[in-house]
Amino acid sequence: MSRNTLPVLTVVLAIFLLWYIAAIFLNAAWAHDKATRSGEVLTTQTLVADTWSQEKPKLPAPHQVGAEIWKTTVEKKITSKRSLIYHSWVTLSATLIGFALGTGLGIALAVGIVYNRTMDMSVMPWVIASQTIPILAIAPMIIVVLNAVGISGLLPKAMISMYLSFFPVVVGMVKGLRSPDAMQLDQMRTWNASATQTFWRLRLPCSMPFLFTSLKIAMAASLVGAIVGELPTGAVAGLGARLLAGSYYGQTIQIWSALIMAAALAAALVALIGFVQRMTLKRMGMA
Structure with missing residues (x-):
């Protein structure tokens, strides 16, 4: 069982890692644009935090998608049109x-x-x-x-x-x-x-x-x-x-x-x- 699980988990972790990295690069333009208009200086930490928390990102981070699924499944009634x-x-x-x-x-x-x-x-x-x-x-x-x-x-x-x-x-x-x-x-x-x-x-x-x-x-x-x-x-x-x-x-x-x-x-x-x-x-x- 563990012999079959380990390769699957490795692939899943690799996908999530690539997903997070891709979210940084694809959402960075909007983060830089906001910083330019507000006169702020973006550090690496603030850039990463911004690209992973945008309201309408080009590519949402996995935790954003997970939170949306949780909100629209667990926190909504099954009969709700938003479920x-x-x-x-x-x-x-x-x-x-x-x-x-x-x-x-x-x-x-x-x-x-x-x-x-x-x-x-x-x-x-x-x-x-x-x-x-x-x-x-x-x-x-x-x-x-x-x-x-x-x-x-x-x-x-x-x-x-x-x-x-x-x-x-x-x-x-x-x-x-x-x-x-x-x-x-x-x-x-x-x-x-x-x-x-x-x-x-x-x-x-x-x-x-x-x-x-x-x-x-x-x-x-x-x-x-x-x-x-x-x-x-x-x-x-x-x-x-x-x-x-x-x-x-x-x-x-x-x-x-x-x-x-x-x-x-x-x-x-x-x-x-x-x-x-x-x-x-x-x-x-x-x-």
Whole structure:
């Protein structure tokens, strides 16, 4: 345990050290400008103290971001519009719906591609081509089209999440379903197994490691999709809304706190999938 923890802590400490140093250099111009206008002489100590405590810094120091997260999580009610937990829940709802839809669509397409040569030759190229379209360009189109047919709120964001998350599931499941070698498939034919039995007894179990790896990528992509879906709508709730509000008013500390919260949320969701993966593969005798 300690052998795994020490490298992680070393990297984290290095990141924090570089972060603090970068905050000094990026915020120094404003500190010098204030000192020039007030006729003060900046020492190294006062420069560092100023760059780490500015109200609207170019790059907030880690302790400023930590204080903002504490204030907007612990010190605010969950139902408050200023609570990061409230905004995280709004984004998480769209993320989970989009992830579920993307996973279902990805698995269905993968099964069709593996078992149907026509789909393999026609659908797979379009699946790959769909990911070449920038999500920032297609997100407003999806929202406008869905609003035109009376669909608004959570579902448009979930659709954008689905758009980003289904691709890794398709690719991973196609690879996983095709992972059994010729000898294993011949063995199933020797046992006179049907295509359905081969799928449930051989192809699907063999695809589990590929599926869970794809799900981790899909979950992270789904969260990004939910946040991106909040940007062009002028949303008043969600982590994307916090990012927009922070950018409008130059509240960089608020922006960074929302970014850190999004990263922590993604890490927790991916860790949850990893836990389910370990339990599932262990139960299947693969771990």
